[in-house]
Amino acid sequence: MKLAFLLISLLLPTALLAQETPMVQIRTLCFERDPSGLDKLSVAKPDLSLIEVGFPESFPSAKVKVPLIEGKVIFRDPKNLTGPPVAVAKIPSGLKNALVMFFPGAGAEDEPIYKTVVIDASLEGIPEDGALVMNIYPQDVRVVIGEHRVLLPSGKSAGLARPKQRNDYNMAAVVFQAQIENEWKTVAETLVRFPPEQQQFFVSYPDSRTKRLAFRSYQIDGL
Numbered sequence: 001m002k003l004a005f006l007l008i009s010l011l012l013p014t015a016l017l018a019q020e021t022p023m024v025q026i027r028t029l030c031f032e033r034d035p036s037g038l039d040k041l042s043v044a045k046p047d048l049s050l051i052e053v054g055f056p057e058s059f060p061s062a063k064v065k066v067p068l069i070e071g072k073v074i075f076r077d078p079k080n081l082t083g084p085p086v087a088v089a090k091i092p093s094g095l096k097n098a099l100v101m102f103f104p105g106a107g108a109e110d111e112p113i114y115k116t117v118v119i120d121a122s123l124e125g126i127p128e129d130g131a132l133v134m135n136i137y138p139q140d141v142r143v144v145i146g147e148h149r150v151l152l153p154s155g156k157s158a159g160l161a162r163p164k165q166r167n168d169y170n171m172a173a174v175v176f177q178a179q180i181e182n183e184w185k186t187v188a189e190t191l192v193r194f195p196p197e198q199q200q201f202f203v204s205y206p207d208s209r210t211k212r213l214a215f216r217s218y219q220i221d222g223l
Contacts, residue, residue, distance in 0.1 A: 026100050131199060
């Protein structure tokens with residue numbers, strides 16, 4: 001009995017340490033790269049070892065589990081680990097699977113060079129075989145995907161099931177509309193393939209040159 005109690009006592013601090021360090025599974029996506037050209041990120045573990053995190057632009061990174069510090073993931077430059085954080089992502093309570101998007105910050109000296117948007121990357125946030133649409137355009141946007149029609153205010157997102165209105169190649173119409181001169185007008189229209197076991201991610205945003213509505217699409221595999 002004494003031996004069993006001693007073993008439990010020795011193991012208890014390790015168990016408590018594990019409980020004190022919650023983890024979250026993340027993927028990253030750089031929407032627009034900062035002039036620094038940073039293409040990799042690091043997250044420090046409690047034991048000060050480093051977790052390398054990819055930082056791609058055209059598709060979400062591979063999954064990686066990282067620690068939460070007071071509900072946040074703190075990203076650092078692998079070449080300047082003692083410098084200020086590159087970005088800080090606040091993870092909503094209970095979220096276990098997140099997609100973190102990065103946008104250049106405002107350029108203030110006391111702020112990280114990137115701001116982040118955290119998206120629920122579970123099947124509750126992005127329906128199986130379906131799509132997630134996010135609007136970062138400063139005005140409302142109308143989105144049509146197959147039979148789905150949704151009005152998205154600025155800063156909002158919506159998960160949509162895989163459209164039933166698909167052609168023989170599993171492709172469905174995707175349309176983005178904006179209000180121009182008080183009328184809803186189609187700004188972009190295309191066909192997008194919706195194969196099984198793959199999610200689509202659409203982002204509407206203001207074009208940096210024209211400020212008009214534009215959109216990007218990303219394929220997300222293996223959520």
